[in-house]
Amino acid sequence: MADGTAGIEAETRAHPHNIEAEQALLGALLTNNEVYDRIASVVGESHFYDPVHARIFQIAAARIQKNALASPVTLKAFMEDDPGLAELGGPAYLARLAGAAISIFAARDYAQLIYDLAVRRSLMEIGEEIALKAATVTPDSEPREQIVEAEQQLYMLGEQGSVDSGFQSFLKAVTDAVNVANAAYQRDGGLAGVSTGLADLDKKLGGLHPSDLLILAGRPSMGKTSLATNIAFNIAKAYRKGKRPDGSDGTVNGGVIGFYSLEMSAEQLAARILSEAAEVPSEQIRRGDMTEEEFRRFVEAAKSLEACPLFIDDTPALPISQLAARARRLKRQHGLDVVIVDYLQLVRPASAKDSRVNEVSEITQGLKAIAKELNVPVIALSQLSRQVESREDKRPQLSDLRESGSIEQDADVVMFVFREEYYKEREKPGEHDVEAMMAWQEEMGRLHGKAEVIIGKQRHGPIGTVELAFEGRFTRFSNLAKAYQSGADEF
Numbered sequence: 407m408a409d410g411t412a413g414i415e416a417e418t419r420a421h422p423h424n425i426e427a428e429q430a431l432l433g434a435l436l437t438n439n440e441v442y443d444r445i446a447s448v449v450g451e452s453h454f455y456d457p458v459h460a461r462i463f464q465i466a467a468a469r470i471q472k473n474a475l476a477s478p479v480t481l482k483a484f485m486e487d488d489p490g491l492a493e494l495g496g497p498a499y500l501a502r503l504a505g506a507a508i509s510i511f512a513a514r515d516y517a518q519l520i521y522d523l524a525v526r527r528s529l530m531e532i533g534e535e536i537a538l539k540a541a542t543v544t545p546d547s548e549p550r551e552q553i554v555e556a557e558q559q560l561y562m563l564g565e566q567g568s569v570d571s572g573f574q575s576f577l578k579a580v581t582d583a584v585n586v587a588n589a590a591y592q593r594d595g596g597l598a599g600v601s602t603g604l605a606d607l608d609k610k611l612g613g614l615h616p617s618d619l620l621i622l623a624g625r626p627s628m629g630k631t632s633l634a635t636n637i638a639f640n641i642a643k644a645y646r647k648g649k650r651p652d653g654s655d656g657t658v659n660g661g662v663i664g665f666y667s668l669e670m671s672a673e674q675l676a677a678r679i680l681s682e683a684a685e686v687p688s689e690q691i692r693r694g695d696m697t698e699e700e701f702r703r704f705v706e707a708a709k710s711l712e713a714c715p716l717f718i719d720d721t722p723a724l725p726i727s728q729l730a731a732r733a734r735r736l737k738r739q740h741g742l743d744v745v746i747v748d749y750l751q752l753v754r755p756a757s758a759k760d761s762r763v764n765e766v767s768e769i770t771q772g773l774k775a776i777a778k779e780l781n782v783p784v785i786a787l788s789q790l791s792r793q794v795e796s797r798e799d800k801r802p803q804l805s806d807l808r809e810s811g812s813i814e815q816d817a818d819v820v821m822f823v824f825r826e827e828y829y830k831e832r833e834k835p836g837e838h839d840v841e842a843m844m845a846w847q848e849e850m851g852r853l854h855g856k857a858e859v860i861i862g863k864q865r866h867g868p869i870g871t872v873e874l875a876f877e878g879r880f881t882r883f884s885n886l887a888k889a890y891q892s893g894a895d896e897f
Contacts, residue, residue: 421527423455424519426506431516432462433507436477436500441510442470445517453524458490462500471581478504525563532559551756554727557734562779599783600661600744603640605885606872610861611819614744614783618865619774621750621813623788623802624823625795629857630787631670632678632881633823634746637785638663639679641744642714661743662715664736666729668752672718679716682882683707715740725754726772730779737780745776749787750813767812774816788813790822800829804862820863825876827853857883 431449435441451467454460465484466476474480478500485491491499508516536556540549599613614620624630644660667675681688684707686700696704717736721728729747736742747753750773755765770786777784790806802822807813814820830853837843857876861869875886 421455421530422523423527424523425456425459427516427519428454428456428459429503429506430508431513431520432459432466433503433505434510434513434516435463435466436481436504437507438510439466439470439476441513442467444510444514448514449517449521453521455523455527458488458494461485461488461490462503528563532556532563535559548757551727554731557731558779600641601644602637603644604637604872604874604883606874607859610867610870610872611864612867614785615818615866616781616783617778618783618818619770619777619816620783620785620819620821621788621807621817622785622821622823623790623807625790625802627828628823628825629876629881629883630823631675631748632876633859633883634748634785634787635665635675635678635881636682636883638665638716638744638746639682639714642716645715657741657743662736662741663717664733664742664745665716665718666724666745666747666753667718667720668722668724669748670720672720675718675720678881679711680704680707682880683711685880687879688881723752723754725756726769727756729753730772730776733776733780737782742780742782745780745782745784747773747784747786749789751789763812767816770812770816800824800826801858801860802862814863817863818865819861822860822862824858824860825856826858827856827876856886 431441431445435445446467449463451460451464454463462481462485465481469476469480478497481500482497485500486497491497495502536552539552599611599615599618601608601613602611622630622634641661642663645657645662646659647656648658665675670678677688677691680686681691684691684700684704686696686704690696690700691704717740719732724732733742733745750769751766753769753773755768756772759765759768773784773786776782788807790802794800794802794806801824804814804820806822807820855875855877857874859872859874861872863869873886875884876882877884
């Protein structure tokens with residue numbers, strides 16, 4: 407009986423709100439449009455409890471953003487037929503709001519109060535939903551999944567101040583697009599996204615764009631992990647924090663990396679990055695077989711890397727839901743600008759599926775959802791099927807992706823790493839065939855230290871091939887110096 411009473415109490419408990427604060431803030435906005443610049447970063451239309459107040463704020467904000475006047479007189483034309491406003495006394499209510507206006511200096515405090523109350527209401531709704539779902543025991547309702555779902559809702563509430571973004575006006579979408587283009591225009595090199603540190607690849611991709619899923623695929627020994635660790639190291643090394651163009655604090659260059667290494671241990675991955683940074687072959691690092699000069703470089707590289715915001719999670723067979731939860735946590739605690747997953751086929755689906763294709767489909771959709779939710783680029787490495795090996799031309803193509811349909815469909819960019827030198831090395835002729843040997847050596851000389859990144863799909867730009875230099879000893883990819891550039895130019 408007590409339980410039933412508690413349930414009724416929870417249902418009838420009023421959600422926290424303050425109508426007077428909303429009226430006073432709207433009155434100030436309609437009296438003095440400059441108030442908008444002070445409160446726009448704190449409160450939005452979704453934070454108002456009264457739906458009529460939300461509509462008044464939305465129309466006023468749209469007019470102010472177009473440099474048009476928002477006052478009781480100008481808003482009257484837009485809201486004359488509004489049934490909600492009619493219940494409150496029609497357009498005369500707008501004049502009453504202006505009469506209840508507060509000073510411009512108090513506006514931000516009122517906006518903060520309205521925002522805080524909106525967050526409290528959302529917390530109550532999430533709490534009620536969690537309690538209701540936990541009480542409903544069905545074969546499909548896994549408690550683990552409910553925890554992940556609740557964590558996701560709380561993350562969104564903490565980050566954006568609202569649980570459900572819903573529809574947004576085209577004006578807001580256009581404004582966001584213009585802001586992205588402006589940031590690229592202001593930034594050196596004109597990149598809209600995070601720079602990979604590889605100039606030619608950046609030119610083709612325009613950097614790594616937030617909310618994109620990028621697939622980096624290749625056969626074993628092509629250098630997938632090497633390229634991923636190179637990009638991770640370049641981004642983490644360039645990390646700078648400061649004031650963004652929109653006035654908020656955050657990453658202004660480089661970024662914080664979350665690296666999920668499902669294949670290699672964190673220690674092996676760190677050794678690879680150290681090998682690249684110190685220019686000491688990784689097998690020598692493993693054996694401790696270094697000259698004094700090499701060891702000094704190794705220690706200096708380790709010191710400089712201490713401050714790099716590169717976080718490695720080497721938990722094997724991680725389910726996609728856990729991967730998302732850990733990425734959310736990392737973003738809340740340290741910030742997060744790029745997620746790298748090595749590699750896609752080692753991630754577990756949240757639940758067992760009837761076929762491997764469906765499992766991979768759930769994983770790629772989950773990775774794309776992480777990219778959109780956290781607004782960061784996600785780079786997922788992927789294996790290629792063996793059919794590449796049976797072809798004359800070993801260059802990979804989209805159909806070579808294992809369980810290709812879903813990967814190809816969900817990805818915004820698909821890239822393949824290809825080193826012809828690897829295959830040519832295995833075609834070495836016998837010593838007795840001098841002519842064939844000379845031709846082979848000439849071909850090896852041409853291919854030595856070169857790699858290709860083939861962009862097979864890109865939603866926002868061209869497909870094509872990017873040539874990179876590859877130093878196998880240090881497992882390092884770098885910009886390829888072109889023949890027409892002087893030796894001094896680093897490209």
